[in-house]
Amino acid sequence: xxxxxxxxxxxxxxxxxxxxxxxxxxxxxxxxxxxxxxxxxxxxxxxxxxxxxxxxxxxxxxxxxxxxxxxxxxxxxxxxxxxxxxxxxxxxxxxxxxxxxxxxxxxxxxxxxxxxxxxxxxxxxxxxxxxxxxxxxxxxxxxxxxxxxxxxxxxxxxxxxxxxxxxxxxxxxxxxxxxxxxxxxxxxxxxxxxxxxxxxxxxxxxxxxxxxxxxxxxxxxxxxxxxxxxxxxxxxxxxxxxxxxxxxxxxxxxxxxxxxxxxxxxxxxxxxxxxxxxxxxxxxxxxxxxxxxxxxxxxxxxxxxxxxxxxxxxxxxxxxxxxxxxxxxxxxxxxxxxxxxxxxxxxxxxxxxxxxxxxxxxxxxxxxxxxxxxxxxxxxxxxxxxxxxxxxxxxxxxxxxxxx
Numbered sequence: 001x002x003x004x005x006x007x008x009x010x011x012x013x014x015x016x017x018x019x020x021x022x023x024x025x026x027x028x029x030x031x032x033x034x035x036x037x038x039x040x041x042x043x044x045x046x047x048x049x050x051x052x053x054x055x056x057x058x059x060x061x062x063x064x065x066x067x068x069x070x071x072x073x074x075x076x077x078x079x080x081x082x083x084x085x086x087x088x089x090x091x092x093x094x095x096x097x098x099x100x101x102x103x104x105x106x107x108x109x110x111x112x113x114x115x116x117x118x119x120x121x122x123x124x125x126x127x128x129x130x131x132x133x134x135x136x137x138x139x140x141x142x143x144x145x146x147x148x149x150x151x152x153x154x155x156x157x158x159x160x161x162x163x164x165x166x167x168x169x170x171x172x173x174x175x176x177x178x179x180x181x182x183x184x185x186x187x188x189x190x191x192x193x194x195x196x197x198x199x200x201x202x203x204x205x206x207x208x209x210x211x212x213x214x215x216x217x218x219x220x221x222x223x224x225x226x227x228x229x230x231x232x233x234x235x236x237x238x239x240x241x242x243x244x245x246x247x248x249x250x251x252x253x254x255x256x257x258x259x260x261x262x263x264x265x266x267x268x269x270x271x272x273x274x275x276x277x278x279x280x281x282x283x284x285x286x287x288x289x290x291x292x293x294x295x296x297x298x299x300x301x302x303x304x305x306x307x308x309x310x311x312x313x314x315x316x317x318x319x320x321x322x323x324x325x326x327x328x329x330x331x332x333x334x335x336x337x338x339x340x341x342x343x344x345x346x347x348x349x350x351x352x353x354x355x356x357x358x359x360x361x362x363x364x365x366x367x368x369x370x371x372x373x374x375x376x377x378x379x380x381x382x383x384x385x386x387x388x389x390x391x392x393x394x395x396x397x398x399x400x401x402x403x404x
């Protein structure tokens with residue numbers, strides 16, 4: 001119907017014909033106003049009807065993009081004695097208020113809530129359901145945190161950085177080699193909340209693998225922290241393997257017979273390694289502090305010790321990459337300096353060869369009356385021959401010394 005527009009809240013908007021401007025009306029009022037509008041519109045000439053339609057037509061309302069998952073919940077479940085539970089007749093993925101009530105009613109039960117980039121209103125509701133401090137909820141809504149661990153009341157906040165290798169055919173000046181994100185794990189006595197930021201590090205595989213290990217999941221919310229940390233450390237080692245192959249190719253290209261003149265791609269890889277180091281190196285201290293936490297179940301300590309050992313290997317490899325990159329960069333800079341010196345020697349050698357005919361031609365170009373061979377019929381031929389012999393001898397000499 002002309003002059004009205006449907007809104008999401010089932011209200012209608014119609015032009016205020018008598019008063020001017022727009023106002024909200026009931027559906028019945030819209031029908032009556034629309035009838036009056038059509039009656040008055042018909043008495044106007046055609047051009048005026050089109051002009052009036054353009055003036056009072058309601059402005060287009062841009063529809064806001066809707067999130068596929070407005071509450072940012074990826075998965076939510078209750079685990080009892082290492083097994084995923086649910087109420088009869090309830091779906092596999094529960095709402096977190098229902099999951100919280102169910103976990104509190106059952107003994108040795110906890111909730112694992114997975115979130116992806118929640119906004120502040122969502123985290124406020126989560127904080128109210130699970131009893132989180134407002135600062136903890138506020139920090140969980142933003143990414144880019146440094147790896148660390150801290151305790152606020154009876155809730156432990158563990159921040160980890162995720163990393164993923166970006167496949168590419170060859171390294172360029174703008175190649176993205178390592179993509180990172182961050183994961184926050186909030187651990188309470190009866191819940192574990194994982195908050196992920198960025199496209200890197202989905203945790204559905206971690207949940208599936210951990211559900212297949214009830215003996216580990218039986219240790220409660222801290223088993224989630226171990227599983228997430230273990231998966232991220234494994235991803236560090238995987239990324240390190242791919243980066244090592246990139247460095248080997250870069251080293252081969254740097255010492256090949258035909259080399260590229262630029263070194264910007266080496267600096268690009270160094271920048272990517274800085275991002276990778278920010279994810280890997282700071283995690284050693286939080287893991288050491290977790291092993292000293294009294295709330296950590298004794299059965300999980302050997303698993304975390306294994307994670308710390310794998311992290312040490314990843315740290316050593318990343319530190320070795322940094323040293324190797326510096327060596328490749330220094331070698332490439334030395335090669336560029338040597339190439340420039342070779343170019344300067346070649347230029348100087350050709351300048352010396354060109355100076356021979358220039359000097360001879362300059363002498364015979366002077367306006368003197370008496371010059372040897374000036375009046376001889378063989379003067380020109382002898383002069384050209386002398387130039388050729390001298391230039392050839394100088395070229396042979398410079399070639400032997402390596403200047404050409």
